[in-house]
Amino acid sequence: MDSHYIDEVLKGNSNAFSYFIKTYQNKAFGVAVSIVKSEDDAKDVVQDSFVAAYSSLHKFRVESKFSTWFYRIVVNKALQFIKQEKRKHEVVGEYSISDGERTALNDAIGQLEKQELKKLIKAVFEKIPAKEALVLQLFYIDEQNMVEIEAITMFTKSNVKVLLHRGRTSFYKVLKEQNLNEYKYYE
Incomplete structure (x- = not known):
């Protein structure tokens, strides 16, 4: 087309x-x-x-x-x-979270209304490094595959993988810092 x-x-x-x-x-x-x-x-x-x-x-x-x-x-x-x-971007260091924390965050995210989720993702993307936000945007939101991301960004395959890993880690860190307890529903 x-x-x-x-x-x-x-x-x-x-x-x-x-x-x-x-x-x-x-x-x-x-x-x-x-x-x-x-x-x-x-x-x-x-x-x-x-x-x-x-x-x-x-x-x-x-x-x-x-x-x-x-x-x-x-x-x-x-x-x-x-x-x-001449914008400066904060470099987020390695940050690890436990499987339990990751599960709790995933559960809380799953319960958000779609609009709240969009606002939350936008807020998180504003707080993580640009390259990490870009790769997360392309992979998860725009559903581009690794080859397409490489072509779009001109990053190497290993760089894309590293940025995806760091991006996920940064994303979880920012979510944790924003205290998702307000979004958590108890049964």
């Missing part, structure tokens, strides 16, 4: 590009906000990414997936934004 719209845009039908905006804007926003940590900044990053994709569409290799190519643009634009703003 993407290839049809790519052909249309390349033939001069700029209106056909709206398909890509409608199809990819929400996931692109999720990727961007996981890196830049601000919804307003993420909107700017996504807009810049669509402009870059439109301008570079003639360079797109048809044998690749458009989504992977486009998300790579989003990641690059977000990382460029961070460099420009």
Whole structure:
């Protein structure tokens, strides 16, 4: 389906590009906000990414997936934004939790309303390092596989695995610090 719209845009039908905006804007926003940590900044990053994709569409290799190519643009634009703003990200050290704590957290999360869960995930992503939030976003929320994450981020497979591990650990640490007892229901 993407290839049809790519052909249309390349033939001069700029209106056909709206398909890509409608199809990819929400996931692109999720990727961007996981890196830049601000919804307003993420909107700017996504807009810049669509402009870059439109301008570079003639360079797109048809044998690749458009989504992977486009998300790579989003990641690059977000990382460029961070460099420009000279933001500093806190490095979260190794933190271990017991199986019992992990089970309790998983149970509490399972009982959250969907909207509460979205707010909680967004709040947690704002507090963990950008690369970890990005990999968690791509893997769990956008359901990208390891190969796609490697292509989008340009990280090595081992780096993606390390970031997933650290991201999970950071995620649990932040959840624990936010005291999930308020969300826990007792039977």
